[in-house]
Amino acid sequence: MKQEYQDLILQATGAEALCIGDTIQTLWSGYGQIVRVHLEGSDRPSVVVKHVVFPHESAHPGGWNTDLSHQRKVRSYQVETHWYQHYSTDDGCRVPVCLAARSFGDEQLIVLEDLDVAGFDQRRTSVNGTEIRACLRWLAQFHARFLGASPEGLWPIGTYWHLETRPDELEAMADRDLQAAAGRIDQILNDCRFKTIVHGDAKLANFCFSTQGSEVAAVDFQYVGGGCGMKDVVYFLGSCMDERECEARATELLDYYFVELKEAVSEEVTFAELEAEWREMYAFAWTDFHRFLLGWMPGHRKINKYSRRLAKEVLLKL
Structure with a gap:
């Protein structure tokens, strides 16, 4: 050095x-x-x-x-x-x-x-329920803290798979229906009334755990920026659960995220409206990342029945 x-x-x-x-x-x-x-x-x-x-x-x-x-x-x-x-x-x-x-x-x-010194010295390649909830709680606190904040100096729209930054991957897609709908899906997400700052790469590997796994800290803020909080939630869940786990547990874990979000947001926010909008955006956010994977790496393990089911539901709504 x-x-x-x-x-x-x-x-x-x-x-x-x-x-x-x-x-x-x-x-x-x-x-x-x-x-x-x-x-x-x-x-x-x-x-x-x-x-x-x-x-x-x-x-x-x-x-x-x-x-x-x-x-x-x-x-x-x-x-x-x-x-x-x-x-x-x-x-x-x-x-x-x-x-x-x-x-x-x-x-x-x-x-x-050094987060190891601060007590976050554990890394996970697989997680139990306590550890998943710790990460979702972190995301809820993060999204609540920056709800309504302008992402000055950050990406105007966060996440590394944002459509505007991925024209080559869009062009490479074989799924022509989803390719044609990609712009509309992106617009719906961007037009959310309730916006926050998203981590943008909230995968399991970017969380550091306490010894018991009940507390976490996050790293890697290269793609932090504005957007709907569901983008972080779906990306995190997809990073640590396979298609069967997603089918079985996603609803319960999404409910937990919203419980934590409600605890964290200001009383000035009409939470019922926030929750209704972001729940509606869950499938759109999941499909948005699915769109990226189809162009970037068509053989990726995250391209599965659960993702395809949600994408089909979104296309029917458009």
Whole structure:
């Protein structure tokens, strides 16, 4: 790591010295890495550093190596930096504290609180009911906190699969009926009366759990922006349940989300109207992501009977 990057970390943490630790993960398509940095002489034993490097050529796992793809990723890291610098949450929807963020030409450095140290040291590849509810509670608190907020400096419309940013995937779709309806579905979601700020990539892998799994914090805010909260909810549920689980449990879990949302929103909000609108948007939001997958990776495991059933229902409503 370059000395100027180390100097930024030392200045941000008040540490006397540092030691670069293990790589936590590499970033999508070779755009850098996330590393843990151990500190000496600081009240923090460690921090997590997201080091973004914009490559001249990327290696997209799905083969989508286009200039549009590159520009979308560049913008996503700019959005994430802005998010950490200018937005804040609370313990109800915990995120890592940003200690420093700076651009160095084609590289960016974001210095974040180490959530492992803060008690969120567990990761899950499968979840039980307690853990699913913890994530849904986080989403409800997050959506309530930013209900009606303008996404200044963020994506005007959040999520990484937003139709306007995915023309190539739309063109590649084989399902012509859904392809033709994609714009209308997107418009219906965008025209929601009740809007919030959505995480935009609220998959299971982006939640960090407490030891007992009853509390969570979230990371990865590259696609945070405006929109209907159902986009986060459907994406999360699809990330941790297969089609049989979705059929069996989605209704119950959606009910739980709305119970938590009602507890969290301001009394000034007419909650019955909010709930009615967002429940109606559930199938539309699910179908919107299904549309993206059909063009991006037609063989993806999330393209299943449950998704196809909801998509059929939405097409009949249009």
